[in-house]
Amino acid sequence: xxEGQREGKKPIVELxxxxxxxxxxxxxxxxxxxxxxxxxxxxYEALMGPSGSGKSTLLNLIAGLDRPSRxxxxxxxxxxxxxxxxxxxxxxxxxxxxxxxxYNLMPVLTAVENVELPLLLTKLSRGERKKRAQTAxxxxxxxxxxxxxxxxxxxxxxxxxxxxxxxxxxxxxxxxDEPTGDxxxxxxxEILTLLEKLNKEFNKTILMVTHDPxxxxxxxxxxxxxxxxxS
Amino acid sequence: xxxxxxxxxxLAVRKTTTLATAAGLGLVVFVFASVLMLAxxxxxxxxxxxxxxxxxxxxxxxxxxxxxxxxxxxxxxxLGNADVAKxxxxxxxxxxxxxxVILLPKLGTDGESNVQVRxxxxxVMAFRPSVTLVEGRxxxxxxxxxxxxxxxxxxxxxxxxxxxxxLRKNRPLKVVGIFADGxxxxxxxxxxxxxxxxxxxxxxxxxxxxxxxxxxxxxxDGFKASIDQNQQLGLExxxxxxYYEKQSEGMNVFIGALGISIAFxxxxxxxxxxxxxxxxxxxxxxxxxGTLRALGFSRFSILLSFLLESICLALIGGAIGALASLxxxxxxxxxVNFASFSEVVFxxxxxxxxxxxxxxxxxxxxxxxxxxxxxxxxxMSPIKAMRG
Ligand SMILES: Nc1ncnc2c1ncn2[C@@H]1O[C@H](COP(=O)(O)OP(=O)(O)OP(=O)(O)O)[C@@H](O)[C@H]1O
Ligand SMILES: [Mg+2]
Numbered sequence: 160x161x162e163g164q165r166e167g168k169k170p171i172v173e174l175x176x177x178x179x180x181x182x183x184x185x186x187x188x189x190x191x192x193x194x195x196x197x198x199x200x201x202x203y204e205a206l207m208g209p210s211g212s213g214k215s216t217l218l219n220l221i222a223g224l225d226r227p228s229r230x231x232x233x234x235x236x237x238x239x240x241x242x243x244x245x246x247x248x249x250x251x252x253x254x255x256x257x258x259x260x261x262y263n264l265m266p267v268l269t270a271v272e273n274v275e276l277p278l279l280l281t282k283l284s285r286g287e288r289k290k291r292a293q294t295a296x297x298x299x300x301x302x303x304x305x306x307x308x309x310x311x312x313x314x315x316x317x318x319x320x321x322x323x324x325x326x327x328x329x330x331x332x333x334x335x336d337e338p339t340g341d342x343x344x345x346x347x348x349e350i351l352t353l354l355e356k357l358n359k360e361f362n363k364t365i366l367m368v369t370h371d372p373x374x375x376x377x378x379x380x381x382x383x384x385x386x387x388x389x390s
Numbered sequence: 391x392x393x394x395x396x397x398x399x400x401l402a403v404r405k406t407t408t409l410a411t412a413a414g415l416g417l418v419v420f421v422f423a424s425v426l427m428l429a430x431x432x433x434x435x436x437x438x439x440x441x442x443x444x445x446x447x448x449x450x451x452x453x454x455x456x457x458x459x460x461x462x463x464x465x466x467x468x469l470g471n472a473d474v475a476k477x478x479x480x481x482x483x484x485x486x487x488x489x490x491v492i493l494l495p496k497l498g499t500d501g502e503s504n505v506q507v508r509x510x511x512x513x514v515m516a517f518r519p520s521v522t523l524v525e526g527r528x529x530x531x532x533x534x535x536x537x538x539x540x541x542x543x544x545x546x547x548x549x550x551x552x553x554x555x556x557l558r559k560n561r562p563l564k565v566v567g568i569f570a571d572g573x574x575x576x577x578x579x580x581x582x583x584x585x586x587x588x589x590x591x592x593x594x595x596x597x598x599x600x601x602x603x604x605x606x607x608x609x610x611d612g613f614k615a616s617i618d619q620n621q622q623l624g625l626e627x628x629x630x631x632x633y634y635e636k637q638s639e640g641m642n643v644f645i646g647a648l649g650i651s652i653a654f655x656x657x658x659x660x661x662x663x664x665x666x667x668x669x670x671x672x673x674x675x676x677x678x679x680g681t682l683r684a685l686g687f688s689r690f691s692i693l694l695s696f697l698l699e700s701i702c703l704a705l706i707g708g709a710i711g712a713l714a715s716l717x718x719x720x721x722x723x724x725x726v727n728f729a730s731f732s733e734v735v736f737x738x739x740x741x742x743x744x745x746x747x748x749x750x751x752x753x754x755x756x757x758x759x760x761x762x763x764x765x766x767x768x769x770m771s772p773i774k775a776m777r778g
Contacts, residue, residue, distance in 0.1 A: 215776055224684060224772045245688055251772075252686025263681040263775055267399035277685050279391060324685075336776055 169236075171331060171364050172198035172221055177230035178387075179216055190216045192387040194230070200331065203358040203365045205375040208384035214368045215336055217384065221366060222255050222334045223247045235331055252280045256325030256363070258335035262317040264309040270320045271296060271305035277328045295323035299353060315346030322353055326363070333357065335367040339374055351377050392682060392691055397699035401706070404671065411667040412707035414660040415755055418653055419711025423748040424718050425649025427738035429642045435736055436638040436727075438574035440631035442607045443475075447600040447617065450626045453636075454729040455489035455599045462486075462595045464623055473613040474602045477516060484602035485510065485517045488584055490591050491732045492557060494546040503724070505546060506579045506732035507557065509587030517601070521576065526551050526567030534586055537567035539577035541735035545724070549580065557582070557590045575634070575727070578734040601630065637729040645725075657755055660707070664759030668700050672767045679767050680774030693768035700760020701753055708752025712745050 179191040190213045198204055206214050219225040220232055223239050226247075232239045235254045242250065251257075264273045274292040283291070296302045299319040309317050318338060325333055335354070339347035351374055357363045367378060375381050383390045401408045447468050452458035460468075465486040468474075475483045488509030493502050512531040515521055529535035538549050543565075548555025554562040563582055571577050588594050604613055607629075614627040672679065679692060718738040727734045 219773055219776060222684075224776070248683065248686045248688050248772075251684060257681075257684050257775070259681070259775060261677070263677055265396060265678055265681075267396060267403055268393075272393070272395070276392075276682070279393065280686050 170197035171200040171235055172196065172366070173231075173233040174221070175231045175233075177217075177220060177227045177232055179213070179220065179225070180228045190387055191220075191227075194387075194389055196382065196389060198364065198366065200364050201358070201362045202380060203355070203378045204367070204380040204382060205378035206366065206368045206382050206384060207370070207372075207375055210370075212384045213387045214384050218334050218336055218366065218368050222257065222332075223250045252277060252328065254331055256328065256330040256333040258318070258321055258325050258333065258338045260337040260340040262309070262314070262321045262341075264317055264320060264324075266309050269306050269308055270301060270312070270323075273309070273320055274323045274327050277324060281328070291327055292323070295327040296320070298326065299323045313346070314342050315349055318342065318346070318350050319353065322350070322357075326357060326361070330363070332364045332366065335365065337368055337370065339369065339371055347371070347374065392687060392695040394698060394702075397695060397702055400671065400675070400699065401703055407667055407670070408703060408706065411663050412703060412710060414656075414663040415704050415707025415752060416709075416711035416714065418657040418660045418755065419708045419748045419752050420714045421649060421653040421656060422751050423712055423715035423740070423744055424738055425645060425653065426744045426747065427715060427718065427740050428649070428723065428736060429646055430741060430744065431723075431736040431739040432641050432645070432725075433635075433638045434739060435573055435575050435734065436634040436641075437631070438572055439576055440629070440634040441603070442629065442631050443604050443609075444630040445602055445604055445610055445613055446628050446630045446633050447602070448598075448626050448628070450624045452626070455487075456491065456730055458489075458598050459593075460486070460597045460600060460625065462597065464625070465597055465600050467623070468600045468602065468617065468625075471602070471613060471616060473604050473609040473616070475605050481513075482602065483517060484600060485514055486584070486597035486600045487511070487514075488587050488591070488593055488596075489598040489730070490587060490593075491730065494548065494555060496546055497544065503546070504726065504730075504732040505542060505549070506730050506734075507587060508576075508579050508581050509584035510581045511584050514581065517603070518571070518576070520574075521569050521571045523567045524570045526565075529566055529581070529583065532583055532585060534561070534563050534583075535566045536563045536580050536582040537569050538565050538581075539579050540568050540570045541577035541722070542579075542724075542733065543568045545735070557587070561586075561590050573737075575734050578724075578732070637727060640728055641725065653751075657751075661755050661759040664700060664703060664756060665763060667703070668696065668760050668763035669766070671699070672696065672763050676770060676774050677777075679770045680772050680776070683770065683772035684775040689768040692770070693764045696764035696767045697757065697760050700764065701756035704752040704756025704759070705749065707755075708749045711752070712748045715748070716740055 174194050174196040177194040181188045181190055208214050220227050227240050271292045274295050275288050278288040296305050299322050301319050339350055354365055355377055358365050369375050448458040469482040469484045477483050490507045491504040492507055494505050495502050529537055542549055544550050551565055551568055554564045557563050610629055617625050617627045722735055722737055724733045724735045
């Protein structure tokens with residue numbers, strides 16, 4: 160894993176007046192009102208707020224899964240608001256690592272095959288892909304489980320495989336939507352320690368949505384969202 | 391690209407659904423392959439009966455031997471034509487024959503069916519050297535003995551070596567030999583003495599057809615012209631290959647139309663089955679698809695992946711159907727040849743082309759059945775990954 164050395168210059172995430180309006184039966188629902196937010200490269204930030212306040216929506220916009228209805232979202236030097244679907248897909252594969260609440264591993268693929276998935280979008284050779292996937296599994300401490308299927312792993316182990324998948328492409332940003340939401344305290348703490356390690360040792364920028372105050376405390380900055388606005 | 395292993399293992403995980411759907415697709419492939427194999431057999435069976443250097447002479451206007459009549463004097467005129475090849479003994483290489491059908495009880499069923507009887511001259515084996523006796527002995531010339539083609543031997547009452555059957559009331563014929571002819575339609579005939587057969591049917595002095603071997607296939611046009619020229623004869627000349635090809639065409643059109651419409655009807659059902667299976671599979675994997683999209687896989691690669699899965703599913707069905715159709719090779723199938731109104735026995739003859747064609751049908755069904763579900767999968771938003 161290389162270390163992105165872009166000390167303190169421009170923020171890696173720059174949101175300016177970002178809003179998101181959904182339409183439910185032609186009725187507009189303003190989910191994000193007017194968000195302006197900068198995130199420095201290499202920081203570890205948490206996003207908290209009541210259910211339905213728009214945390215996931217905001218995270219999805221930053222991750223390039225969705226486009227804002229208004230305002231500008233510059234992430235890793237690219238303006239996301241006008242991007243096509245396929246450009247966003249390429250952006251995600253190069254820049255983002257994803258960690259989901261439900262792990263989202265492919266049940267029919269082994270741990271190492273799951274981790275290898277993002278590398279299938281690169282030009283790497285088969286051997287190189289396998290090597291990198293194994294390295295990523297070593298980082299999360301599951302190298303010896305590489306040929307296990309997800310159903311043969313515990314929840315905490317599944318999430319660690321998912322983290323290996325999130326870092327295998329060496330992304331600059333890792334987004335995590337309630338990564339410990341489905342885990343017991345002990346497994347949750349292991350995951351949080353791992354995220355800390357990725358932030359400190361590998362200089363990954365981490366943005367994490369969480370309901371868990373203990374989780375949020377590990378972050379360097381905590382943002383609070385309420386009714387579509389940062390407070 | 392999303393690895394094919396992902397699709398194959400998903401099919402394996404849903405074993406029961408996969409197999410049930412594949413069986414439906416397999417049924418179509420089975421019907422399709424069997425029809426083609428049967429059509430192939432018909433074409434080959436009748437095709438084998440014809441030789442390119444042999445011309446068949448019938449009475450003008452009669453499409454088939456059965457409806458034709460040629461007087462004995464005309465026979466020697468035809469055999470005397472300069473384009474007719476000679477045997478080593480100097481005699482013209484041709485035969486005048488009588489074709490008739492009789493109704494015989496079928497063994498193993500209650501029904502009766504027509505059997506083609508051919509009254510042949512003593513030297514018929516010299517004219518058709520491909521015919522060989524596989525059991526028994528040749529019939530005594532001028533006797534009431536017959537030989538029976540191996541395709542129908544044992545399928546009708548009395549048509550077994552050593553047994554007898556009645557050509558007419560009180561005219562028993564005895565089976566003394568069984569012959570083979572490389573799978574041609576002659577193997578579905580009974581061959582008796584031309585005079586015995588002729589008298590039994592009240593046709594002394596009149597033949598149904600005359601076949602002659604020409605000096606070369608190229609001599610056909612000249613031979614035909616010289617017969618046609620003599621209008622008084624009122625005869626018609628055909629290449630033997632064309633004569634049988636016309637018969638096989640009629641049967642093939644019938645079987646083909648029947649078989650292909652059955653296969654088509656089934657295929658609509660099978661494709662809907664594949665579609666339902668794929669829709670179900672995709673509905674169960676919304677979050678997986680969303681995750682693949684989030685990781686950066688394009689809509690197109692999702693589309694491709696699910697089309698591939700549907701095609702793999704169809705190929706499993708195709709393999710089942712094709713294998714089952716190969717088992718039809720054991721089955722002998724008798725059908726009425728409308729040109730002779732008698733039964734001809736066919737088998738199901740596979741070719742590599744038919745097998746490949748059947749798998750191609752499976753692929754096409756997989757493509758059609760899987761298309762709409764794959765489009766739905768490709769349109770799925772990556773946000774699905776975040777929610778359940
Ligand atoms: N595609 C959509 N169409 C319509 N409304 C939506 C859509 N996505 C989200 N919403 C609405 O936007 C609001 C915020 O949703 P969001 O998922 O961002 O909340 P959240 O803060 O992540 O909540 P939670 O803590 O429960 O996960 C909710 O009221 C939700 O119903
Ligand atoms: Mg949420």
